[in-house]
Amino acid sequence: MSRKPAGTRSKVRAAGSARPRGITIHVPPPRKAQGGPGRRFPPGNPWRYVKGQSGNPAGERPLLGANYRKLLALIVPDDPLKRTYGELVAETVADLALAGHLGAAVELRTASEGTRTVLSFEEELEARIAKDVREGTVKVSDITHDLPRDMAERILRLAGMEWPNESEAPHGDEA
Numbered sequence: 001m002s003r004k005p006a007g008t009r010s011k012v013r014a015a016g017s018a019r020p021r022g023i024t025i026h027v028p029p030p031r032k033a034q035g036g037p038g039r040r041f042p043p044g045n046p047w048r049y050v051k052g053q054s055g056n057p058a059g060e061r062p063l064l065g066a067n068y069r070k071l072l073a074l075i076v077p078d079d080p081l082k083r084t085y086g087e088l089v090a091e092t093v094a095d096l097a098l099a100g101h102l103g104a105a106v107e108l109r110t111a112s113e114g115t116r117t118v119l120s121f122e123e124e125l126e127a128r129i130a131k132d133v134r135e136g137t138v139k140v141s142d143i144t145h146d147l148p149r150d151m152a153e154r155i156l157r158l159a160g161m162e163w164p165n166e167s168e169a170p171h172g173d174e175a
Helices: 064-073 085-098 102-113 121-135 140-146 149-158
Strands: none
Touching (some): 085 102, 121 140, 121 149
16 A cells, blocks of 8 residues: 655545535625615605606706717818818718728618618508509409408508598498
8 A cells, every 4th residue: 555745635525525625615695685675765865756756857868869960060170171070970981881891881871771661561561552552453442341440441541541431432340
């Protein structure tokens, strides 16, 4: 049987031991949930919620967009061509897009063309039928007789028309 040299420890731990001996880990007690009973402001506290009063009685602060628009309309002081900040930003974004910066290209397209509104299947269908009604390929009476009234009204509204008089075109589910 051989002995280990003095000062070395065995790598084998005691059965069931998850950490070396002599090391203690402090685990704090679980925290109480925030809020709830006992955490309310006492009566008279200026920050206490007042029933019936708006959460923001002073109103909204001005949005950054308004300040940006003011700044972008100003003329750059040292610019020999007397361009505005907005013109310089647009030129910089265009230069970045030409250099291959995808984010700049997307920004140019979005700012110039806007974002495409994605319609649901039903909205897309109603828009196509409304186009056909405007062009005269679908009769108003077909719409008012064959479709539910709320859908038919939306289609006619999209086509720029009003619901016909009940005597002219009675609806199928009301007969």
